[in-house]
Amino acid sequence: MRGVDLYDHPPYARNLADGGSNQTVCRYMASLKKFFFIKARDFVHAGEASIHIQNLLKSMHLDPALIRRIAICSYEGEMNAVIHGGDGILNVNIESNRLTLEIIDEGPGIQDIQLAMQPGYSTAPEEAREMGFGAGMGLPNMKKNADDILIESEPGKRTRACMTFFLGLTKEVQ
Secondary structure (H helix, E strand, C coil), X not given: CCCCCCCCCCHHHHHHCECCECEEECCCCCEEEEEEEECCCCCCCCCHHHHHHHHHHHHCCCCXXXXXXXXXXXXXXXXXXXXXXXXXXXXEEEECCEEEEEEEECCCCXXXXXXXXXXXXXXXXHHHHHCCCCCCCHHHHHHHHCCEEEEEEECCCEEEEEEEEECCXXXXXX
C-alpha cells in the first residue's frame, strides 16, 4: 500500500489519521489501529489490504482459524468496495479482547440489505463478472465468518460494514 499524507484521503478518514501515518499504537499497546485506502475499480491492487492484515495477524501469532475468518471478511469487504463502492477505507482496530474491521465506501449504497445478504444475490457489473467476481457471496461470507456484523447503507450515498471478532473464542463456521 502506498504511503498516505494527511490530505490524501477521503474527508471522513481525516480524524483517523495520526500525523499522516497509517498506524497508531496506543501508549501501552492496549490497541492497534491501522487503515487502508480502497480505490474503486482498482482490480490490480484489490486484496492488498487484506494480505497486509493477514500478515499482521500471523506476526501476532493469533489462532490460524481466526486469522482465516478475518482474512475472508476483510477480502470480501474490500472487494465489495472495489466492485460496487466508490473510493473507501478499511479500518482495523485490534484490542486485547476483540478485533474490529470497518469498511466504509462512497459508493451508491445498498438498496435492500436483507436481499443483498442472500447467497447468490448480486448487482455486480459485467466487468467484475468477467473477472470471476460478483457471485453474490460477499455479504453472506462476511456474516458467516464474523462474530458480529452490522451493515449500514444510505442508498445513493455510502455503505458501512462493521465486523467484530472476539479474540480467544472459537466460532464454529459451517
